[in-house]
Amino acid sequence: MRARVNKALSALIVGLMLASGLPAAAQGDAAPATKTLRYAFLIAETGFDPAQITDLYSRTVASGIFEAPLQFEYLARPFRMKPATAAEMPEISPDFKTFTFKIKPGIYFSDDPAFKGRKRELVAADYIYSLKRHYDPQWKSGNLYILESAKILGLSELRKELMAAKKPFDYDREVEGLKLIDRYTFQIKLGEPTPRFLYNFADGSFTGAVAREVVEMYGDKIMAHPVGTGAWRLADWRRSSRIVLEKNPNYRDEFYDEQVPDDAPAAIKAQVAQLKGRKLPMLDRVEISIIEEAQPRWLSFLNKQGDMLDQLPAEFATIAIPNNKLAPNLAKQGIQMVRYPRADVSVSYFGMENPVVGGYTPDKVALRRAISLAIDLDKEIRILRRGQAIPGQSVISPGAWGYESGFKSEMSDYDLERARALLDTFGYVDKDGDGWRDLPDGSPLLLTYHTQPDQVSRQSNELWRKNMDAIKIKIEFKTAKWPENLKSSRAGKLMMWGVGWSAGAPDGDTFLALGYGPNKGQANHARFDLPAFNGLYEKQRALPDGPERLQAMTEAKKLMVAYMPYKVHAHRTFTDMAHPWVKGYQRNIFMRDFWRFVDIDTAAQPKQQ
Template sequence: MKRLLSAATVVVGLCGLSGWAWAGPEAAPAKGSPDEKVLRYSFRIAETGFDPVQISDLYSRTVAASIFDAPLQWEFLARPFRYRLNTLSEMPTVSADYKTFTFKVKPGIYFAPAPEFKGVKRELVAADYVYSWKRHYDPMWKSTNLYILENFKILGLSELRKELMAAKKPFDYDREVEGLKVIDKYTFQVKTAEPMPRLVEQFTDGSTWGAVAREVIEAHGLKAMEHPVGTGPFMLGQWRRSSRIELVKNPHYREEFYSEEAPAGDAQAEAAVAKLKGKRLPLIDRVEIAIIEENQPRWLAFLNGEHDILEEVPAEFATMVLPNNQLAPNLQKKGIQMVRYPRADVAVTYFNMEDPVVGGYEPDKVALRRAISLGVDLDTEIRLVRKGQAVASQGPIAPGTWGFQKDFKSEMSDYDPARAKALLEMAGYVDKNGDGWRDLPDGSALELNIATQPDQLSRQLAELWKKNMNRLGIKTRFTPAKWPENLKAANAGKLQMWGVGWSAGVPDGDTFLALGDGKSKGQANKSRFDLPEFNRLYALQKTLPNGPERMAAMTQAQRLMVAYAPYKLHVHRIFSDLSQPWVIGYHRNVFLRESWKWIDIDLEKRRQALGK
């Protein structure tokens, strides 16, 4: 395999498949041949790269989840959600006190071909997972997911990180620690300082906890984002940053067959199972992903048959495509299929708690954030901008995850400009110089600077923000940039305010409370909120089994987040995906980032429909 790197053509991590004779169990059709099954797809936001330790955005993780394997995996169709073995030979052994977890890797799983393996099939072993998870503790990688492992209080790793950082030494991957170690070739063990009843289910996400090969990482160093090599069903073919991503079938992928079970009453899933049961995975040969930031060209590409799937029907087309939340009759006649689902997520605007204008814990600062929140017209946002494809958030925890309470009500969903103005007046945010805009209590100018993106939805949300803040007499400025640039700046604490979405990788509310955890600053916690009582409650609920005591701690933590308002909680979104009539088996599991290996293409039906 050749890897080409050309800055002149802005092609990074370009893998050419010429020069190698793959020894895979089934020879894939030649690229471009009539028999090649290609899934054509689009992202509306550009990726950042494909190294599990460095990525946190949805789009990069969607790709990485098909390249890297976590030990466990959520079942594609099962409802209620349940996980199963992925690269393990048996379910992890968990001690009675929830402090010791033993994982046994299944022999005979191999990494995708890579030059670093020097022509030898490289087997996945326990040491690969130990190395991969240790990387999150290495300061060099600036892992945005370190907080997850640190919250598990894995014995010895945080201490090793602090020791080496203090001594200004490189991270020592070869030093054994009690909390994460190899037992034998295929067995590794995790030990925690406190009970962690839900630790195992976290390790279902290959985009974060997937195994990498040490020799590949060491060969590429800081360019690891451009050279992903895993044991998953696909491998990186070509990548033109922010433009095009191509994945090809991994010829070393293990023998795995379609074994999904359809939920009762789900006709679409039942039809897929009937057609695909027992077939070798992955079912397609290649995935082509175009980065198309504007919604209209994305929609037209799907409508014209250039793309096989349209993930997330754009809100501006919802009334045309989904009248009364049903697929439009003209699309039904074409045989287009729809999957509609609530995503376990929350859309927020965060306030940087370290910013001199909107940050801080003093009463006047809290009043400012609460007033801004009360001045946001969520009803208009849901009706006009999101076209009814969302429900208002009361707290950060999303429906469909443990910890969500239907009867939890807060002022986050309230739109009350009169109360907002009263709060501002009481806290001293008044017009002191007569220019028509409110000033800070000390007389200096009050201006919000909100980061945004140059796409249509972001523009519409910005326009609504401006109208809302104008009603309150608060001057607002918007600074547009590409999403990856905003993410980098947000992680570094350089943005005053920014609107983002946060999704759960497992059906548990912990990930939403992590938005306020002080230890997660610059990672999940973009607001940099750091309140001791909240931190205590967050740490407490992690150690408790699911039950009334944990629910009480999570509810109180939510109330604190609402009271101090480091975030304006907007909505929990509802999405609808469309697939062409020649796509077989498309469905959506919101906790499973990987889905492409279970999808098939009816080539004859596609040819007939497109006249090709």
């Protein structure tokens, strides 16, 4: 009886101390500080459902929540993959048509009401279901083109059959290309050789496992209810404003075991050595703000309101990294700099179905090529990008297989005389005497370029206006938020828009996919559809890496230059920064969820107000 009374009295004292704000364990160690990484996106997210998202920022968040069977090693250079939820690397048939995955037992989804209070284990059927979701018209998958181009046997046919019959997608219908072997094993069969198909299964934001009962519970609201097996769970989301991730309590035991490259800086080698053997993730929370304007984002970092800066705004490059070296005042504060080329291209596209700039006849091709020749890329890179880019010769970027450093094309040429001569030759002259060129039929020639309401976009618009003024072509700008432009672009409603495109794997296929006809409304924003290009794209996709594939890719690049559905501007170089209390940060351009491998020294971190 006395023991029970003492126990009850102790509980009462603890309760009173908690209520008064006093530490309950006055005699013991203080509770460890919460480790929170704070930084900002420069563009708003759209949501977090792998079957629906296509933008980089939503993908970044989703990559931390959902897991594909494979992952890229965080620090390995050259880039290489390793198992994530897979028990081992998949078995691949010699003809690159059959892929067999075995999943580790004992991996669990984060808790959610959809599971009705039970722990939900990841099984092979979850991957089959998640792949099928991309074929369900309900979700309008922007990545369906990747799977359809690989021709998973039976799935495209099932999709077409059910769409024709106006029936909902049948997830229980078995198809030859997706087979459940046992509880933890599934197999994919393709209709043609696809040597690099495996890269898709290192992207949790695309092929990550989604539980069927979660989708069925939340329905059309699934973008706001991501539930995965990854290291993180969505704790709070204020659309276009704030995203908070918390450590997933159900995440399995994974430990830091990264191998640092020999040429890594000594400071990084020391940090990696300190992190060896630590349980992942080491952070408790990730807080992401949306700060679209460059100056507030930069000041937020300088004022220590953010722990790291993702992509130093180009307009501050001369201040922060003069001559591409960390400024002395920042170095004295212990700020770390990570500089890297992303497998990335910056383009402006011409809507190929637009009556003004689209089409394949010589006069339309001449108009696009003249516009391209009037773009002063040197000035753009020097003024707008502050030297943090190189001129683009084709859509394929450095860091991707198929990029040729010696490849030179008209894409980067700046030649106003050639531009004017092309326009004159094909009848784009001033017919009404107002000083501006008209269309060959005499109707006004007016370009409409869609843009965003941020400072960088405004500066870009001004350069575009000056370039077009030089060849006497009128241009107007229509401004909308990036997600709105994306939606309109996929519907084929925009005449011209400037976008960036980043590869999810170290291969040039993802860039050539921008011009592949069947990808209209998905990767192919320009809606370019040229049979000769389509044939070359399909040929290179089926070939293993080697001279024959490279030749096909080169010929495809030349066709995109000749027809100019995209004006390639530049391949950008990025610089990230981190305060000294951030440990282990490096950039792997093919692994978005770097948070798993980062730690915070809370003793050195300023106290949050």
